[in-house]
Amino acid sequence: MAFYNFSSVYSNPKGSPIRALYKHLSEPGMISFAGGYPDPQLFDVEGLRQASERAFDNSKACLEYGATDGTPRLKDEIVRLMHARGVSAQPENIIVTTGSQQAFDLILRVMVEKGDRVLVEQPTYSTNIQAVHAYQASVQSVPVTADGLDVLELERLLSSASVSGQLPKLLYTIPNFSNPSGATMTRERRIRLLQLAVQYQLLLVEDDPYGGLRFKGDAVPSLMALASEVPGAQDWVVHLSSLSKIVAPGLRVGWAVAPVEILRRCSVAKQSADVGSSPWTQNIAAEYLSGGRLEKHLSHICAAYGAKCRALADGLRRELGEELAFHEPSGGMFIWARLTGAVTASELLQQAIARGVMFVPGEGFQVDAADPFSLRLSFATPTLDEVATGTRRLGEALADTQARKSPQTLLA
Ligand code: PMP
DSSP states (O other), X not given: OOOSOOOGGGSSOOOOTTGGGHHHHTSTTOEESOOOOOOGGGSXXXXXXXXXXXXXXXXXXXXXXXXXXOOHHHHHHHHHHHHHTTOOOOGGGEEEXXXXXXXXXXXXXXXXXXXXXXXXXXXXXXXXXXXXXXXXXXXXXXXXXXXXXXXXXXXXXXXXXXXXXXXXXXXXXXOSSOTTTOOOOOHHHHHHHHHHHHHHTOXXXXXXXXXXXXXXXXXXXXXXXXXXXXXXXXXXXXXXXXXXXXXXXXXXXXXXXXXXXXXXXXXXXXXXHHSSXXXXXXXXXXXXXXXXXXXXXXXXHHHHHHHHHHHXXXXXXXXXXXXXXXXXXXXXXXXXXXXXXXXXXXXXXHHHHHHTEEOEEGGGGOSSSOOTTEEEEEOSSSOHHHHHHXXXXXXXXXXXXXXXXXXXXHHO
């Protein structure tokens, strides 16, 4: 039937593991731990309404085309936000993008050629596995532990790649409350990673949409902030961030902070991608950030996400006990877990959907030797009551699945 002559990359594309579950979301009473969206109940609607009205006072600036790399006012606000996060960026180091998703795509566009080696974490954000495949890179993974990227494993990989003359060009990492692993890279590992980047001329793409959502413990400085402590490292870090998780994804406001040489090329690439991100929502974002509500808003949403995370972790421990292993994250939106028995995540999901609860099997987040027992649960959108009911249903679904599996398989 395929009479269109599609490009090889899109002739048979794999969809997102989450989108495949959308059809079940509308089933009556379904409780979803599957999504990755922020809780709409937590949006600062009033603050954004006021910011929107102030922005529209200068209607021409909202409705006309804007600069490809972002409106000067928003870039100034991003400079201030990045300074507060320990990064001394200047406006010329910043490009505003249509979500941080676009920032990653632009970086790949200007850096990666067919056949180039690109490293990602295992597990990692599934959409960006697709993004790397779209540029026909050869993708390889480095494992993540509870302390973030396994830098010893990375070092081994880089040292043998350098012997064979096949060094990777770029490494994509999500150091804070990763999607999907929930893990945060320790400061020691970050410093080691920066040293390796300098030694092997490896561009680190640090994706940090969740860093603002810390609900316990102390913040670890970003790779970009720590780069000033490692000689030469500032040339090897690109930092991506976004307002999607801390303000609202509907703004579609993200950004990259990077060396000027890289950004200049991203700006050319962005011209043909979308001419520029919407000046209207950039102006709303600038008004919101300058209005001084972000700090209070953040403490409100972090407390709410923290409570939901605790409720999910407690519920999982109560209802599934030893059958499910996981580390409780200190921020973000996700718990990454592993079934310890003979039941796989996909098998559990079938029964879970029948019981009215959903999660995402972990295989779609992995590029090498995917673990069929892993799964991702998001605590962001369900209410505390739904978390309690949802975890109870999960426990029942696991019992159903175990009962359905033949005794022979259970012993395997
Ligand atoms: N990176 C990660 C790790 C994400 O989880 C997401 C959103 N799910 C994005 C990037 C994209 O976010 P944005 O809305 O800023 O494009």
